[in-house]
Amino acid sequence: MKLGNIDVPTPVVLSPMAGVTNWPFRVLCEQYGPSGLYVAEMITARALVARNPKALRLCRFDPSERVRSLQLYGVNPAIVEQAAKIVVDENMADHVDLNFGCPVPKVTRRGGGSALPWKTDLLQEIISRVVKVCSAANIPVTAKFRVGIDHEHETFLQAGHIAQEEGCAAVTLHARTTAEYYGGHSDWTRIAELKQELDIPVFGNGDIWGADDALAMIDQTGCDGVAIGRGCQGRPWLFADIKHxxxxxxxxxxxxxxxxxxxxxxxAELLTRFYDGDERMAVHDLRKHVAWYLKGFPVGGSTRKAFMECESLDDVRREIGRLDPNMVFPQRVVDKPRGRVRFAKKVHVPYGWLESRTTTHEERETLFGDDPMDAGY
Structure with missing residues (x-):
């Protein structure tokens, strides 16, 4: 597959995940499947424009990464455009993805993430502005979104057409609504619907826990490629399995x-580099990953607790040395769900958001207000 001037020999994408897909994890994944596309975790546009130190850290790439792929999130078209211009002017990335799929309440209640495609004027303006900035530097732009806010407020077909018409090189559909969050099973038939509607490549996302799931999604939907989120948590070698x-x-x-x-x-060693030598920050970040890596292995609660109390690389190595290296990977958890599986209890969107498919002047004034929290992490 080609996305603009970028070759993606194996049509598999590491989907951006907050707190997960920083460059250390991307490097691990890419070592197993070097011909895929590995996207950095979501960067808040306002934070990038404000030169927030954490945002700038998340924009870093390792020299070994074949394609520098960055995802931007924002609600204000002018701010997202400014962020895209920074990416271009400072040569930060080779590919830009736009986030219209995040279901987290702190994002959707501000009209962002998976709530935003409901407002077609806002969606169109953001994509149009970013594509215009990036196309001048031959940087392809893609977009990721969900089926809709809920099944009474579906947006994916219209969002797909807007993305295509405004110049996106491809789109990714997570086949759940915002209301479904990460629960149940994603409805792959919606990916097939979108593929039938569009001429640009469509990546399918949702419930790919193993290589056979990836093959099944391609077979059942006709999509052009797959995007992997929770399925690779603690399993970076999944990209090798899918390549095979x-x-x-x-x-x-x-x-x-x-x-x-x-x-x-x-x-752990890569995270230490990511945090500029701060081992304590590195091993604290590692904790969630260790839980995923060890999932299914009968190592006991005391071992897991010991890893959670590590404060240095030596602590991590000490705990590793106490484990049986010959223990076989448990088949009962192979290709099984990991990470978040809960349903959202309630969808949070701005007051009056669902009354119209376009934004009012008052809504824009409220949404685009200079909220300092929007520039933080």
Whole structure:
């Protein structure tokens, strides 16, 4: 597949995940599947414009990354455009993705993420402005969105057409609504619907826990590629499995605990570089990953607790040394769900948001107010 001037030999994307897809995790994933596309976690446009230190840290890429892929989030078209201009002027990325799929209440209650496509004028203006800025530098722009706010307020078909008409190189559909959050099973039939509607490539996202799931999604929907989110948490080798599957091979990686621990140690070392040598911050960041890496292994609660109390690389290495490296990867958790599976209890959108598909002057004044929290993390 080609996205603008970027070749994606294996049509698989690491989907942006807040707090997960910083460059250390992306490097691990890309080492297993070097021909895919690995997207950085969401960057808040206002924070980038404000030169927020954390936002700038998240914009970093490792020299080994084949394609520097950055995702922007924002509600104010002018601010998102400014952020895109910074990306272009400072040569920060080779590819820009736009986030219209985040279901988290603190994002949707401000009209962002998966709430934004309901307002077609806002969606069109943001995409148009960013594409115009990026196209001048031959940087392809893509967009990710959900089926809609709920099944009474679906937006994905119209959002897909707007993205295509405004110049996006591809789109990704997470086949759930905002209301469904990460619960149940994503409805892949909606991916098939979108693929039938559009001429640009469509990536399918949702419930790909193993290589066979990726093949099934392609077969059932006709989509052009797959985007992997929670499925690779604690399983960066999933990208190798998918690469093999797409090549027609049945080869799969089933690592021993020792091999998994080698990845954990490598991840800790990369995070230490990410945090400029601060081992404490690195191993604290590692904690959630360790829980995913060890999921299914019968190592006991005391081992997991010990990892959660690590404060340095030596602490991590000490705990790794206490584990049985020959322990076989448990088949009962292979290709099974990981990470968040809960339903959202309520969808949070701005007051009166659903009354019209376009924004009023008053709504724009409220949405675009200079909220300092919008520039923070």
């Amino acid at each position: 599957a797409f090549e027609g091979s049945t080869q799969r990686i089933n690592p021993t605990l020792g091999e998994v621990c080698a990845v954990i140690e490598r991840h």
